[in-house]
Amino acid sequence: MKKYIWKKIFTGILTIIFSFCFTFFLIRCAPGNPIKILAGTDNPNPELIEHLTIKYGLDKPVSVQFINYLKNILKGDFGYSYISNESVTKLIKERIFPTILLTLTSSILSLVLGTFFGVYAARKVGTCMDKFMCGLSYIIDATPGFWLGMILILIFSSTFNILPTSGMYDIREDYKGAYHVLDVIKHMILPCITLCIIQIPLYFRIARSSVLHIISEDFVLTFRATGMKEDRIFNKYVLRNAIIPTITMFSLSLAFTISGVALIEIVFAWPGMGRLIMDAIKNRDYPLLTGIYLMISISICIVMIITDIVYALIDPRIRYE
Amino acid sequence: MKKQLSLFLVLVLCLGLMVGCTNGGKEVDKVEETSKVNNEENANKPKAGGTFATSISKDPQTYNPCAQADDAAYKVIQNVFNKLVKINGDDKIVPDIAKKWKYSDDGKTLTFHLQENVKWHDGEDFSSQDVKWTFDTILKEKGFASASLSDIEEITCPDENTVIFKLKSPNAGLLGHIAWFGTYIMPKHIYEGTDWLENPANQNPIGTGPFKFVEHKKGESIVIEKNDNYWGDKPYLDKVVYSIIPDENTAFQAFLNGELDDTGSIPPSEANRFDNDPDYVVREKLWPNKLYINFNLRKGNFADKKVREAVAYGIDRDEIFTKALKGIGEKSEYFISPIYDWAINKDVKLPKRDVEKAKKLLEEAGYTADENGMYFSTTMDLFPGFDDVAEVIKANFKDIGIDMDINVMDDPAYDEKVWFGHNYEITMIGGYQGPDISAVASRIASDGPMNIGGYNNPKVDELLKDGLALTTEEERAPIYKEIQEILSEDLPMVYYAEKGAKIPVKVHVKGHPATDAKEKASEGEFTYIWLDK
Numbered sequence: 001m002k003k004y005i006w007k008k009i010f011t012g013i014l015t016i017i018f019s020f021c022f023t024f025f026l027i028r029c030a031p032g033n034p035i036k037i038l039a040g041t042d043n044p045n046p047e048l049i050e051h052l053t054i055k056y057g058l059d060k061p062v063s064v065q066f067i068n069y070l071k072n073i074l075k076g077d078f079g080y081s082y083i084s085n086e087s088v089t090k091l092i093k094e095r096i097f098p099t100i101l102l103t104l105t106s107s108i109l110s111l112v113l114g115t116f117f118g119v120y121a122a123r124k125v126g127t128c129m130d131k132f133m134c135g136l137s138y139i140i141d142a143t144p145g146f147w148l149g150m151i152l153i154l155i156f157s158s159t160f161n162i163l164p165t166s167g168m169y170d171i172r173e174d175y176k177g178a179y180h181v182l183d184v185i186k187h188m189i190l191p192c193i194t195l196c197i198i199q200i201p202l203y204f205r206i207a208r209s210s211v212l213h214i215i216s217e218d219f220v221l222t223f224r225a226t227g228m229k230e231d232r233i234f235n236k237y238v239l240r241n242a243i244i245p246t247i248t249m250f251s252l253s254l255a256f257t258i259s260g261v262a263l264i265e266i267v268f269a270w271p272g273m274g275r276l277i278m279d280a281i282k283n284r285d286y287p288l289l290t291g292i293y294l295m296i297s298i299s300i301c302i303v304m305i306i307t308d309i310v311y312a313l314i315d316p317r318i319r320y321e
Numbered sequence: 322m323k324k325q326l327s328l329f330l331v332l333v334l335c336l337g338l339m340v341g342c343t344n345g346g347k348e349v350d351k352v353e354e355t356s357k358v359n360n361e362e363n364a365n366k367p368k369a370g371g372t373f374a375t376s377i378s379k380d381p382q383t384y385n386p387c388a389q390a391d392d393a394a395y396k397v398i399q400n401v402f403n404k405l406v407k408i409n410g411d412d413k414i415v416p417d418i419a420k421k422w423k424y425s426d427d428g429k430t431l432t433f434h435l436q437e438n439v440k441w442h443d444g445e446d447f448s449s450q451d452v453k454w455t456f457d458t459i460l461k462e463k464g465f466a467s468a469s470l471s472d473i474e475e476i477t478c479p480d481e482n483t484v485i486f487k488l489k490s491p492n493a494g495l496l497g498h499i500a501w502f503g504t505y506i507m508p509k510h511i512y513e514g515t516d517w518l519e520n521p522a523n524q525n526p527i528g529t530g531p532f533k534f535v536e537h538k539k540g541e542s543i544v545i546e547k548n549d550n551y552w553g554d555k556p557y558l559d560k561v562v563y564s565i566i567p568d569e570n571t572a573f574q575a576f577l578n579g580e581l582d583d584t585g586s587i588p589p590s591e592a593n594r595f596d597n598d599p600d601y602v603v604r605e606k607l608w609p610n611k612l613y614i615n616f617n618l619r620k621g622n623f624a625d626k627k628v629r630e631a632v633a634y635g636i637d638r639d640e641i642f643t644k645a646l647k648g649i650g651e652k653s654e655y656f657i658s659p660i661y662d663w664a665i666n667k668d669v670k671l672p673k674r675d676v677e678k679a680k681k682l683l684e685e686a687g688y689t690a691d692e693n694g695m696y697f698s699t700t701m702d703l704f705p706g707f708d709d710v711a712e713v714i715k716a717n718f719k720d721i722g723i724d725m726d727i728n729v730m731d732d733p734a735y736d737e738k739v740w741f742g743h744n745y746e747i748t749m750i751g752g753y754q755g756p757d758i759s760a761v762a763s764r765i766a767s768d769g770p771m772n773i774g775g776y777n778n779p780k781v782d783e784l785l786k787d788g789l790a791l792t793t794e795e796e797r798a799p800i801y802k803e804i805q806e807i808l809s810e811d812l813p814m815v816y817y818a819e820k821g822a823k824i825p826v827k828v829h830v831k832g833h834p835a836t837d838a839k840e841k842a843s844e845g846e847f848t849y850i851w852l853d854k
Contacts, residue, residue, distance in 0.1 A: 032733020036741060038389050039465070046770075047463040048389075055518075084382040085519055094539045150570055158578050165575040171542050171562040172372050269566040271540025279379065284733050 001312065008308050012301035016294075023293040024069070027286055028062050034082045034284040056082055069290065078294075079287035081280075088291035091276065098168055099260045099272040102188060106195035107253045113196065114203025115246055119239070121204070122211035134208075137201035149194045149267035156190060163190055166269035191268040195261060199253070206249055210242040244314070251307035255300040259292075367831060367851035369557045375583040376572040377563045380539055384526035386505035387455065387464040388518055395502070396585070396845045397543055397563060401442075402505035402528035405433050405452065405484075406496065407846075408756045410839025412609060412660060414500045418447075418529065418552075419484075428491030428790060435482045439552040441508050442533045449478035454509035456486075462517055465503035468770065470495070491790040493797075497757030531556045531848040540565055554841075557832070557851035582830055582852070585845075587823075589709075592649050595825040602826045604835040607651060609658040609755035610820035614714070614747060618813060619775045621746040622697055627686035629812040634672050635679035635721035636714055638817050645709035650821030656805040658819060661758045663794045666802035669809040671816060679721040690722055698724035702745045704735040710749065710817070740773055748773075751820055758801055759789050765804070765813065776813035829854040 035052045053059050057068060072079060078088040121130045157165040164170070168187050175183045214220065215238055223233045262274030273292070280288040381394030386402050399407075403418040416422075419433040439447035453476045459467050472492045477485045488495065498504070506529065511522050526534045531553065532545040543563040547556050564581065566572040572586035595601040614632060616623035623629055642652040655665050680696075688696035703711060711727045718725045725747075730738065739745045752771065754760045762785045763769040767777040781804055788800045808814075824835040832849030834842040842849055 030733070031737045032731075033737060033741075034733075036736050037733055047467065048465070051463050081382075084380075085523065091539070098540075146568075153571060153574050157580075158574050161578055165578065165580055166566050166568075166571045167564055168541055171374055171564045171580075266567045267571055269540075269564070269568065269571055271538070271565075275540055275567060282731060282733070 004312060005305075005309060008305045012305050016297050016301055019297040020290075020294050021066075023297075024066055024290055025062065027284075027289050027293075028065075030284065032284045034058075034286060037283050038082060069287075073294075078291040081285050081288045083283050083285050083288075088288050091288060092273075092292060092295060095260070095271060095273045095276050096258065098270060099274070100257055101184075102191055102195070102265075102270060102272060103257045103261060104254075105188070106192045106199065107250065107257065109192070110196045110199035111203055111246070111250050114200040115207040115243075117200065118204040118207025119211055119242075122208045122215070123234070125212060133204070137204050140197060141201045143198070145194060145198045145261075146263045146267045148197060149191065149264055152190050152194055153267070165190075166267075168271055191264055191270055194264055194268075203246060203249065206245050207242065210245045211238060214238045214242045244311075247310070248307070251303055251310075255303040256296075258299045259296045367557050368853065369851065370559050371557075371852040373558045373561045373583070373830075373847060373850055373852065374581045375561065375563055376566045376575065376581055376586060377543070378565075378567055378569070378572070378586060380565055381537070381543065383518075383523045384534070385507075385517060385520070385523040386526070386528075387459050387466065387503050387507060388462070388523075390465050390503065397534070397545065398505060398526070398528075399530075399843050399846050400532040400545055400561065400848075401526055401530045401534050402507070403530050404500060404504050404506065405435075406500045407843045408500050410606075410834050410842065410844060412756050413840075414496060414756055415841070418506060422496070424493075424496075424792060428493065428792060429488045431486040431488065431495065433484045433486075435484065436552050437482055439529055440550055441510075441529055442527045442548060443508075443511075445508070445510050447506075447529050448481045449484045450481075451509045452476075452484045452506055453478050454513065455505075455507045458507070458512070458517060459503070466498060466501075469498040470504075493789050493792050494757045494759030494762075497755065497760060500756060501753075531846070532561060535560070554848060556848045558847060561847055582827060583833070587825065589647055589649070592647055592823045595823070598825075600828055602828060602836055604824045604826065604839075605821065606824055606835065607660065607819055607821040608753060609660040609760075610751055610753050611653060611658055611816050612650075612710075612751040612818045612820055613653075613749065613814040613816045615750055615774050615814050616747055617743060617745050617774055618777075619743060622699055623747055625686050626812060627682045629815065631679040631682040631686070631721060631723075632718075633812060633815045634675045634682065635723070636717045636815065636817060637674050638671070639674075640717070641710055641713045641817050645713045646818055649823055651819040653816035653818050656808045656816065657758070657761065657801065658754060660755065661801070664758055664798050664801040666805040669805050671809075676720050683722060688722075693724075694722050695724045696722040698726070699746050700726040700728050701747045701749070702735065702739050703727065703729045703749060704732050705729055707749045714749075743773065743775065758797070759785070761785075761801075761804075765808065774813055776811070778807060778811060781807055 035049050035056065035058060038052060039049045057065060060068075069079070080087055081091055084091070117133060121133045124130045153165050156163040164187050166187075168184060169175070169180075170183050170187075173183075220233060220238060223237065224230075258273060259277065260272040260274030262278050264270070265272040265274040266278070277289070277292055279285075280292065377393055377396055379393045381397060382391050383389060384394055384398060384401070386394075386398045405417060405419040406414050406422065407417040409415045418436050418439065420436055421434040423432050424430070425432070433452070435449060435452070441447055456470065456473065456476050458464065460470060460473065472488050472490060472495060473486055474489045475487045477487070479485065486495075507517075508522070508527050511527055512520055517523075524537070528534070529552070531548055531551045533548045535544040535546050537543045542565060544560060545563075546560040547558060549555070564572075564575070566575065566586070569586040569588050572581070572584050573588055573591060575581045576584040576586075595603050614636070616629055616632075618624055623632070638652050642648060642650075651659060654670055655667070656669060656671070657664055657666075659665065683696045690696055701711060701714070708727075708729065711729075715725045715727060739748050750771070750773070752764075754764070763771045765772060765776055765778075765781055766785050767779075767782050784800050784804050784807075788797055788804075791797045791800070826833045826836050829852055831851050831853050832838045832842075834844055834846050834849070838846075838849035
């Protein structure tokens with residue numbers, strides 16, 4: 001087991017290094033130049049552009065920039081954003097809490113609801129209800145999230161005026177304590193519902209198909225032949241076996257929690273990481289982007305290692321392979 | 322029988338309702354009239370206090386008001402800092418922290434007399450030294466406005482409240498550049514001796530303006546509060562909150578349902594919906610800002626003047642204006658913005674659409690039509706925002722036999738390919754060309770920073786220089802009229818519209834810079850706003 005864990009950690013580190021190098025050069029391959037964006041296009045000043053290019057070391061070849069960046073990273077310095085001149089770690093830190101709050105809540109809610117509906121549909125397979133739920137899941141799957149968000153705003157904020165359109169706090173009031181928490185929850189409802197609606201069909205289909213798959217296996221038939229009660233077979237044997245794909249799905253979505261959900265964050269003006277990434281891309285803010293990508297790849301690797309360990313614990317066959 | 326009876330009853334009910342409604346309506350009208358009278362009486366007695374909520378589409382990156390151009394920060398900066406002179410809502414130059422100014426007779430000295438007893442937000446005294454330091458630093462550190470201020474030779478401060486700009490050559494356009502952008506007076510006592518790009522005050526600005534900066538929560542909001550020690554007309558509002566809402570449609574919904582008092586984000590498709598709405602006052606605004614098709618004159622199909630002429634005849638400006646621009650702004654007729662009506666050369670107009678003439682011009686240019694009637698194909702490179710206009714032009718081009726693809730890129734990619742790389746055939750741009758007429762130089766002078774097509778006509782350069790040396794409209798008009806004549810012959814660009822906007826202001830918002838306070842305040846300045854609710 002120890003060897004297994006070390007092997008996973010080693011591949012994790014390799015993945016991080018590879019993805020870091022890859023993104024570092026890929027970002028710089030994109031057309032456009034951050035300094036020229038800084039200087040503005042309405043009235044760009046060639047002298048300012050030259051001044052800033054030298055200041056940020058962008059006059060040097062990319063390989064030299066890469067080595068300089070590595071040196072700084074080893075000292076724990078992720079650099080400063082070109083655009084705002086603030087440290088990359090500070091910019092990321094500011095966004096982590098709202099991001100995790102929104103994505104984690106909605107991931108857990110959709111996991112629970114989606115799996116519940118999926119198992120329900122699988123038990124009622126072939127009935128009208130099952131057909132209806134399957135059909136609905138495809139329709140929702142084909143619905144773009146930002147559009148759904150917009151429609152929810154139109155219904156709940158503009159027409160009925162019961163929920164706020166956007167943001168994380170009431171900008172006019174300055175709530176403290178419990179009222180503050182309530183205020184955040186109120187602002188979170190719409191983006192959270194939107195995310196859940198988009199994610200539920202995923203869990204629904206996985207749970208439904210894997211339950212159906214397990215039910216058709218021979219051992220279930222054998223249990224039935226022994227006269228064991230249907231509920232007992234289902235709860236004790238089918239469900240446990242059917243839940244593994246769902247765990248994979250959930251851990252995948254956990255791994256991406258930190259990268260946020262850009263389109264939904266934009267529609268609801270939620271101060272999350274997705275927006276930070278989009279802005280950084282638009283501005284070609286290299287240090288910020290490299291920092292964010294590095295952090296995302298680290299978090300993905302950590303979650304993946306944990307998932308692998310959990311698998312090994314659940315299913316001993318995996319750790320001996 | 323029963324059915325007939327119920328039908329009759331329904332009819333009676335409906336009639337009753339209608340009568341009731343009309344009566345009610347009259348009463349409401351009366352109430353409105355009296356409240357209007359009350360409002361007019363109260364108009365001179367603004368109510369102090371309250372929070373004003375508006376939106377901004379992205380996070381400001383730095384509040385250093387002179388180093389770089391940051392459109393998002395600009396909205397906040399104009400409430401926190403002062404310039405010497407500013408541009409008001411009518412695009413006129415009005416006093417800000419300089420109460421008077423004067424050009425010397427030879428046009429080579431510009432003297433500003435400053436407001437007295439001005440204090441910075443941190444309590445320090447403001448003086449002419451701050452002005453000198455600001456402009457010296459902009460020039461030395463290559464701030465955003467440094468290129469347009471390069472005619473400044475020396476700045477002196479004979480006393481605390483006077484600043485004298487000595488110029489290398491007469492420049493009537495300089496005052497406009499000082500009034501425009503990147504020229505806010507910065508606190509010398511905070512910035513002196515530091516790197517002005519990294520000074521902590523860039524995230525926590527100290528100005529002399531009507532509002533003090535409070536905080537900026539990244540991705541959420543920016544708060545500024547009333548400056549009780551403001552040297553000028555004190556603001557009525559207690560505070561202003563800028564909510565950061567990246568999506569235009571979301572901001573618009575928040576504006577409609579009252580979460581915001583004001584927004585800069587009105588989707589173009591919604592611009593006409595407030596026209597007859599009693600809850601809004603709509604200001605129709607026109608900027609000295611022409612939208613145009615720009616050609617690469619160095620190479621490619623449009624380097625040939627006949628082809629450019631064909632485009633001028635080929636596009637349907639009426640269709641662009643009504644369909645793509647939804648009738649907002651104005652259709653272009655002349656070669657200069659209608660804001661400068663004193664300088665318009667009425668003899669040179671943009672041509673009326675003539676498809677046959679356009680085709681003939683293309684044939685004269687040596688093209689022959691293929692089996693589909695197309696003379697040649699091209700690609701229009703664009704940055705986002707011109708989509709509807711581009712579609713209309715694409716259809717217009719098809720009529721005259723040019724097969725055009727539209728290639729929309731994000732800003733950085735566009736800048737690299739078109740703006741700095743000049744690797745394109747045809748594109749569209751626009752932008753502010755004021756407050757002084759001489760600002761057109763940046764687009765048509767051979768060394769103009771926005772002359773991306775590479776237009777080079779020594780006669781135009783000479784005329785532009787002459788235009789700077791003269792100050793009265795009578796003297797300058799013939800010069801700019803001649804420039805328009807040359808432009809109509811060379812056609813380095815084809816204008817199609819004058820940029821405008823319909824700005825809806827909620828009736829409870831008084832003293833808005835787009836309406837009541839347009840003469841005193843700059844475009845996004847909230848000094849005079851008060852809330853009538």
